[in-house]
Amino acid sequence: MSDYSDADSNADSFEPRLTSGEPTPEPQPTRVDNAIADATIERLKVALKTVCQENAQAKEIVSRILLGTLPGSNGSLKRKRYETCAHCEEEYSVEENEKGDCVYHPGRLAVQYGCLSRVSLMSSIGRKRIDVGSDTWADHDDEVHGDPETLMDEPGFMEGFMWDCCRRNGREEEDASGSDPTWADLTPLPTDEGSSTHPLAQIAYSPDYEETMSYLRALMAANELSPRALELTEDLIDMNPAHYTVWLYRSKILFALESDLYEELEWLNETALAHQKNYQIWHHRNLIIDKLGSCEGEAEFVGRMLERDAKNYHVWSYRQWLVRRFNLWEAGELEFTEKMLKEDVRNNSAWNHRWFVVNGKVAAMGVGDPKIRAREIRVAEEAIKKVAQNQSPWNYLRGIVKRCGLPLAELKGIAEQYASLEHPHSVRSSFALDLLAEILAEEEGGKEQAGRALDLLATRYDPVRKNYWAYRKSQLGMGELKQAVNVIA
Amino acid sequence: MSCTYSSASVLSSPDTPPGLDKKRHTRYWLRCLRTHLPSAYIPNDSNRMTLAFFTISALDLLSSLVPNTTPEERAAYIDWIYSCQIPSGGFRASPSHDLSAVKDGSAQWDPANVPATYFALATLLILGDDLNRVRRKETLKWLRCMQRDDGSFGETLVNGKIEGGMDTRFGYCATCVRYILRGKREGPDPTSEEQDTDVDALVECLRKAETYDGGMSEMPFHEAHAGFTYCAIAALHFIDRFPWPIRSQPSEGQRAFNKMPLRKEGIVSTTSSEQQGGIKTRGLTSPDLTIHWLASRLTATISSEDEEDTYADETDTPETCHDAHSFVHTANFPTSMGETSEKSRPTSHFALDWVGFNGRCNKVADTCYAFWVGAGLTLMNASRVIHPTPVRRYLLEQTAHIVGGFGKLPGDPPDVYHSYLGLAALSLLETAAQAAHESPREGRDKPVEERELKALDACMCVSIEAKSRLYAIWQRWGVHDGKDWDGGG
């Protein structure tokens, strides 16, 4: 590995790089400007960061050199004054480039202004995109010639693409990272399928993915904790968010570089929306929020995620974590579940969250407190009044009774309101009938009636579960199921 | 009710369940085996061992593995799996994570992965490998490091920290690895002298994840989920801590101890088996309620259109569930449209033709839950609570795809995950149907030629035939004393 990564590893005191066998060089007296001249860029970054942290005046000076004003922010918000183009290798001034032709420069800049497509957001090592102005597409017919996105690597179509970082034509250079000094010191590690002649579950990796992965492996093998590694994890996560170590690697880099965690959150918001079924994202979010020690804005974000999928398991789990971590038991959580249930009274995730808010606090009495119990029973009964054929509130009622160690018979009243054996034609909830059957089975001499309730369920009100009701009846020792007709007659 | 006929629909009469098109499914899986999976699988690149397992095990269930592959090919698959083994124990989940080409510093970001280790060992068994090259002692040692103080297992170990969130899937995979490598018996392993994992702590952890409605979640107070419920039940089987068989009449003592509270709550002050006179804490505090919860996952709501309220009788809810809905009387109609549609309701309920399973309360059915729930019920010795025919028809007429394999929902393109679990579910249904009609011994002894699919071991999720190979391997290792062997299943 080069100086670059060595310097970086040494900067991380947790991961000492042991170099055995080499003699320690004789120490020589030197001056600070000589040391600056000889130091690696990464070492200087660390030094400059330290100076900024320890001296406010120095921080001011550095800000003046490196930061410009964010347009439209009245001068209160700053942005980077310089960016380096990952493809054309040149540093450019963001301000001077404002309306010029280099708006396609990559990296965080794009994230902050949100003016570019996702494709170019991922492009810290430069990516090709369709050049809509190119003559190549003038007579192009997707139906006949194929989707332009799929032609990126076809020799005949190179002119139709441009590098998204600097708008150079796609024909000019194909391997952006290969020519980029940012990556020149790194030897990518290609995928190794072992010596097997028949690897299993091979995937048609896109050139992008294979390349990003190869560089990531090289960085991870060197345990490099650097800005470029941080950028690369972003690219990789976007393609493969289920990678089980890249997230850990990323958080380690973030903390080692003392990166801006709010910036990380902004990126995470976007990523979470793009990959709603991924759980690593939420675990990572836990880490960041935990470190920040503040959950400001989190409830709103979770709310936005639930607007897209009101039953997203990870989002609800994360919300539980927030409540525990920041002690939000009394900060509007019950009201939140009410709001969610008003939108969809069948949202079982919302019912479960309510159960958690009421009973989940360590040493909480929860529904063991008669007042709370009465309130929760009322909430469930109201929901049943609204929609009786809804399993969630019935389960909720059973849960209350069970947790309090009360007999199920406590619920006989409400069950009979919706399912009475005296009126077998007008059962309004199969869940009420199920509950009633269970209550009757426990009653002295109630087995006969329980059996009738189960017959009704099996043959009329819930035939989907016919075999289950038969099984329940067999547990009563009551013989076979009877047809509902006979039961009613 | 709206019901979509998927393109693969081959309609059959309600009484004769359709047959499985083995040729078509075999073709699908051979494509997965022999060609690259499309780049849409890139987000699954870190689960390649899982994809490999699905491919090999599906072909095995179809009895299509040996006829379609040469011994040399199978040996090469085995080599590939071993190329993913980590010298310090366990397997990595994908060659994409392999950093072993770099000599030092690489181990940190290339750790073994708990699910991958289960999938690797299971696939080796299916391929007929003797597990001779498995680093058994190292893997047992590593497995112990994967367990947290609270009894749960993580996914991977990075820098001495257990990573991967609370998740009973990891507990399931860990107990399966433990079972394969050393059987059910507790205490130090007699051959390698490696200490055992903390079985009591795991049981306690699983009991705590029971939910108020009888299901199980990944951790206390999260929502009950069929996947987590299956994993907990199967894990309890692997460590021989499942409650006493429900079918046999338990003695009073056994009954009491199924309901034994958690040790922290006082009554069971210690968990070492000696001190309890040989009695150990078992999982599942209320098996009947868990069966109730699992049976409640059966649903006629099989497409997202079914989630819309087609009777317009509950105008205030965006989603509704058709279970029993078509059969239950509605007392009051918020809309006249609802009343009209209730009156014109068809008298025969085609809702009963196709019945699927959802993973959570009030959700739409999904192919994979036919396995998670079906296998959970099988392990609870309660597979008879399902009527196999409508579930078979749901899988074969609604979610099976014309090119082979299964999609998640009717009409969805097939994917490797749902395609495998669809087959696994069908195998269990076949066994259950045989148990109901023919063999009192659950059809286990039925010759392979007479079955559509090989009989599945509901616990390990491989064919019973593959699992049986463990017997000889255990004898060779000297970990088997004849008591552990349950004959598979």
Ligand SMILES: [Zn+2]
């Ligand atoms: Zn440029």
Ligand SMILES: [Zn+2]
């Ligand atoms: Zn409705």
Ligand SMILES: [Zn+2]
């Ligand atoms: Zn699924």
